[in-house]
Amino acid sequence: MSLRVVARIKARAETVSEVRELLSSLVEPTRKEFGCITYELLQNTEDPTDFTFVEEWETDEALASHAASDHIEAIGPRLRPVVVDAPDIRTYLLVK
């Protein structure tokens, strides 16, 4: 069964545009990764500092490979100064 991920990233009020650009830059390279079924970046309609990735991966290995990818590794040091707290990344299985 495929794995689902919901990852929340909270920008600072003054860094929303920068965070949006940084997170957007992950979408195309991630969608090209082996085993990526869905990778969508969402922004909260009531709180523009609240970003969420909704993801689907074919296997654990594909998700682990994504987490270790060059584009994810490279974004960490650029995101840390402009976000609030660490990202809230949770992995799920489909119930129904």
Place this chain on the structure above:
Amino acid sequence: MSLRVVARIKARAETVSEVRELLSSLVEPTRKEFGCITYELLQNTEDPTDFTFVEEWETDEALASHAASDHIEAIGPRLRPVVVDAPDIRTYLLVK
């Protein structure tokens, strides 16, 4: 543009099976609603008390109609005693 929803529901440790059944019962009637594109129930792989709906709706009106539907209205009083806190329901637009 369609609307996305991520809704988190936290069961008590002793009510996971009951919450899973209650939430699962929403899936079929909701998918039949007008304007429902996606409605999926997920369960956290590391924390079985952590449930999430990932949803996509064609319009604001379709989402409002869902929130006022008989099956959502009816589930409230059955869920409240078996969950921790109110559901965390957030609405999003796709960035990319």
